[in-house]
Amino acid sequence: MTASSAPATSYKDTLNLLQTPFSMRANAKVREPEIQAFWAELQLYERLSQQNPGESFTLHDGPPYANGALHVGHALNKILKDIINKTALLQGKRARFIPGWDCHGLPIELKVLQGLKSSERAELTPVSLRHKAHAYALEQVEGQKAGFRRWGIWADWDQPYLTLQKSYEAAQIGVFGAMVLAGHIYRGLKPVHWSPSSRTALAEAELEYPDGHTSPSVYAAFPAVELPEALAAQLSAAGLSAETATAAGGLAVAIWTTTPWTLPANLAVSVNERLDYAICAVAPQGDNAAPAVSHLVVAAELRESLETSLGLALTPLLSVKGADLEGIVYRHPLLERTSKVVIGGDYITTEAGTGLVHTAPGHGVDDFNTGKKYGLPVLCPVDEAGNLTAEAGPFAGTNVLKDANPTILEALEGTGLLLKQERYEHRYPYDWRTKKPTIFRATEQWFASVEGFRAAALEAIAQVEWLPASGRNRIEAMVSERGDWCISRQRTWGVPIPVFYHRETGEVLLNQATLDHIQALIAEHGADVWWERDEAGLLPAEYAAEAAQWRKGTDTMDVWFDSGSSWAGVLGGIAGGESRAPELHYPADLYLEGSDQHRGWFQSSLLTSVAVNGHAPYKRVLTHGFTLDEKGRKMSKSLGNVVDPAVLVEGGKNEKQDPAYGADVLRLWVSSVDYSADVPLGPGIVKQLADVYRKVRNTARYLLGNLHDFDPTRDAVPYAELPLLDQWMLQRTAALIDSVSGDFQRFEFYRFFQALQNFCVVDLSNVYLDIAKDRLYVSGAQEFRRRSCQTVLALVVERLAGLIAPVLCHMAEDIWQNLPYAVAERSVFERGWPTAPAEWRRAELETPMEQILELRALVNRQLESCRSGGQLGASLEAQVQLELSEGSEPTAAALAWLEASAHPSVDNLADWLLVSALQQGGSAPAEVLAEASEAGVTVRIAKAAGEKCERCWHYETDIGQHSAHPSLCGRCVAVLG
Numbered sequence: 001m002t003a004s005s006a007p008a009t010s011y012k013d014t015l016n017l018l019q020t021p022f023s024m025r026a027n028a029k030v031r032e033p034e035i036q037a038f039w040a041e042l043q044l045y046e047r048l049s050q051q052n053p054g055e056s057f058t059l060h061d062g063p064p065y066a067n068g069a070l071h072v073g074h075a076l077n078k079i080l081k082d083i084i085n086k087t088a089l090l091q092g093k094r095a096r097f098i099p100g101w102d103c104h105g106l107p108i109e110l111k112v113l114q115g116l117k118s119s120e121r122a123e124l125t126p127v128s129l130r131h132k133a134h135a136y137a138l139e140q141v142e143g144q145k146a147g148f149r150r151w152g153i154w155a156d157w158d159q160p161y162l163t164l165q166k167s168y169e170a171a172q173i174g175v176f177g178a179m180v181l182a183g184h185i186y187r188g189l190k191p192v193h194w195s196p197s198s199r200t201a202l203a204e205a206e207l208e209y210p211d212g213h214t215s216p217s218v219y220a221a222f223p224a225v226e227l228p229e230a231l232a233a234q235l236s237a238a239g240l241s242a243e244t245a246t247a248a249g250g251l252a253v254a255i256w257t258t259t260p261w262t263l264p265a266n267l268a269v270s271v272n273e274r275l276d277y278a279i280c281a282v283a284p285q286g287d288n289a290a291p292a293v294s295h296l297v298v299a300a301e302l303r304e305s306l307e308t309s310l311g312l313a314l315t316p317l318l319s320v321k322g323a324d325l326e327g328i329v330y331r332h333p334l335l336e337r338t339s340k341v342v343i344g345g346d347y348i349t350t351e352a353g354t355g356l357v358h359t360a361p362g363h364g365v366d367d368f369n370t371g372k373k374y375g376l377p378v379l380c381p382v383d384e385a386g387n388l389t390a391e392a393g394p395f396a397g398t399n400v401l402k403d404a405n406p407t408i409l410e411a412l413e414g415t416g417l418l419l420k421q422e423r424y425e426h427r428y429p430y431d432w433r434t435k436k437p438t439i440f441r442a443t444e445q446w447f448a449s450v451e452g453f454r455a456a457a458l459e460a461i462a463q464v465e466w467l468p469a470s471g472r473n474r475i476e477a478m479v480s481e482r483g484d485w486c487i488s489r490q491r492t493w494g495v496p497i498p499v500f501y502h503r504e505t506g507e508v509l510l511n512q513a514t515l516d517h518i519q520a521l522i523a524e525h526g527a528d529v530w531w532e533r534d535e536a537g538l539l540p541a542e543y544a545a546e547a548a549q550w551r552k553g554t555d556t557m558d559v560w561f562d563s564g565s566s567w568a569g570v571l572g573g574i575a576g577g578e579s580r581a582p583e584l585h586y587p588a589d590l591y592l593e594g595s596d597q598h599r600g601w602f603q604s605s606l607l608t609s610v611a612v613n614g615h616a617p618y619k620r621v622l623t624h625g626f627t628l629d630e631k632g633r634k635m636s637k638s639l640g641n642v643v644d645p646a647v648l649v650e651g652g653k654n655e656k657q658d659p660a661y662g663a664d665v666l667r668l669w670v671s672s673v674d675y676s677a678d679v680p681l682g683p684g685i686v687k688q689l690a691d692v693y694r695k696v697r698n699t700a701r702y703l704l705g706n707l708h709d710f711d712p713t714r715d716a717v718p719y720a721e722l723p724l725l726d727q728w729m730l731q732r733t734a735a736l737i738d739s740v741s742g743d744f745q746r747f748e749f750y751r752f753f754q755a756l757q758n759f760c761v762v763d764l765s766n767v768y769l770d771i772a773k774d775r776l777y778v779s780g781a782q783e784f785r786r787r788s789c790q791t792v793l794a795l796v797v798e799r800l801a802g803l804i805a806p807v808l809c810h811m812a813e814d815i816w817q818n819l820p821y822a823v824a825e826r827s828v829f830e831r832g833w834p835t836a837p838a839e840w841r842r843a844e845l846e847t848p849m850e851q852i853l854e855l856r857a858l859v860n861r862q863l864e865s866c867r868s869g870g871q872l873g874a875s876l877e878a879q880v881q882l883e884l885s886e887g888s889e890p891t892a893a894a895l896a897w898l899e900a901s902a903h904p905s906v907d908n909l910a911d912w913l914l915v916s917a918l919q920q921g922g923s924a925p926a927e928v929l930a931e932a933s934e935a936g937v938t939v940r941i942a943k944a945a946g947e948k949c950e951r952c953w954h955y956e957t958d959i960g961q962h963s964a965h966p967s968l969c970g971r972c973v974a975v976l977g
């Protein structure tokens, strides 16, 4: 077939069109697992994390609880970690990541119990319960692990750390033992948060404070029966004799409580020695009944407000200091005993109540401490189910969360000593598992004495870098204020507190010999051994003869002690300990969890590490917020606003409604959010992310598609010989690399997300590639103007793949696998973090380029108005005339810069404006279609002269001069020739 006989449309085949197997559609459901299999085959993570030339980097994984399906909170956390690890790997560091799971504890124990028939439950032994819990936890770990892997997270998935592993449990016993031997662990009767519904003590981290809790707010009078001499004298001088005051119906101290069930445990009334108190005559106001006392002691500052709330006139008779009240003997309003007014502490304020505090040492921490000061017993007439015991006298058998309050209030009302009761809404701790209220209850528990290492912990906090910096204040305040850490739990599924009690005396056996022996047993057999063996089988040889005298303890450790020992169990940070991998170090470089972990894992890890080694287990701590829906609400099934990451990645049942967006879109979301605050996610956000994903993908596809015949070793143009436009594009690429490198360094991934979009949409699509179309499609395949452009495309696409690799890891690898020319590295991750040669950084290119882009925008606006007016179609139908007058100097300088280019075939304004002809100065075109002036630059649009070339669509005046190709311009004829 000769050219002249060919139909015009065949010229399309003479263009250099896109060719690439890199598809427009991600097909993530198929392609992402293929890419992951490719990585596995290459042993990519394993090789990079173990053989990279750089330093080791330890991001220590906080273990998620091994129960339930993965949610977007897991995605935020693990993907952030993975972005950081992948960046480190690309930067040549040995970033080994050992994923962990928290496997012990009540929720799993409850799951197992709930799954049993009552007959099975009856036969359950601690050992069989533990076996079932173990199996359940492992099953949950496998489920969550599959989800994490599908998200493209790199880790030692085949060797995770589990808090139920023998070696981990043994290391934890090592931490406990070191704390015992350092004197930081003690046993004591102490009020702890107790959950009657779970029948166990709870840690702070196991409490939640739901809205809307109300308690009875109760004011009561405790009648005085004896006064200290000095007070009696003062009162007498004020007109109230000691006899009258201490007789029935005389003087009483007024107290306030929201837990009337603790009244049977009352052993003192506490005052603040520095506060002023008023002794007042009492008279009823309005219809109120007169109380059964004539005088009341209240804080002076509260007197007036109490008049209102109690409905009594309180006429001050005498003002005294709290210290003067110490020693008043009062009669218990409900029981046959007397107690004293004592000096409490600064916890007694005038913010609420009466300024005199009902004190029950068995049911409150302040009460306990005050009681200790006065040698009061730790009376706790409440059993583990919350029932009052015989010590509560007539109230025995009532339940503190049910009938105890009304029964006690009714009795109090009968005495005439109830001054007032009403409902009161306040913050109150609930059991986070059972969602039922907790109480304070004194029990025999094991404690870590935070007081013993508080100063060291605060010093350690100061040495850590907290990101954001406000995290430091949070944890500092929590550690300064926290009481001793109750580490014992009355449950079965956990690590035992390895202690023996003397069967007769109750004496405790816990020393280096027993600790070492049990640690060795657990290292060999796992913690089950504690339940499987009797005392003789658990005690070291030197105690064998007296084994019958000892009884092993039944408490397990708080699960926060489990996970808080991971620096020992995983990073090997304990004497004789081994880390899980040679690349791991202690203290870790980074801990990264939700901001609630200042109360949880960050703190438990800090306390154990400081107690044993005197320093924090981490150098930096980075926190993230929580995931919410698009309206800032919590995700919940009842609101129907839950985004299931599995559905987002793999698609839902109805793929039209819930398409499979793939892991990269989930990862892109993580990179897009400012995670220092709470982060939103919902269907609208997912759609926007999918759009951004497509833009990046299409940009990459365009770059790859234009490189199908390019071989850098053969065709690349040296930097110095590149046209200005190309050098500018490389300058933009260098700027992107610099800014993104900084963003990743500072963990500010949302800046990367913005910079990436800007680069793809503005620098590449709107400017460089828009102008480059003619160079790429129309030029001869091997022409300089095309090869120079391909040189840039290759340099850019390789770096783009590297920059997105930590986040869009699958797309980055897909790009790499579709590079149409040979590269040395099999994976984008083997290439390493993108860099730019120094010669690319030519900031002087930016100023003239900005001027020209402004001019381009002005021309585009005029072309657009012509198009919308129907005067023009494609911009190539137009010619542009420019006229420069006063004020146009920056533009003129930019045009001169462009004209001075050594490569006018690329660096020419008509091509950059996508028009067929450009005229500078001279006379205006005959028929001006549009005209505009800005900053001394006048732009006139007119129809281009000549005819449209069938091949390049330029309007040229030399068409028809070539008989072989009568519909082509001279340039195109030359290309075909």
Ligand SMILES: [Zn+2]
Binding pocket: 949, 950, 951, 952, 953, 954, 968, 969, 970, 971, 972, 973
């Ligand atoms: Zn042409």
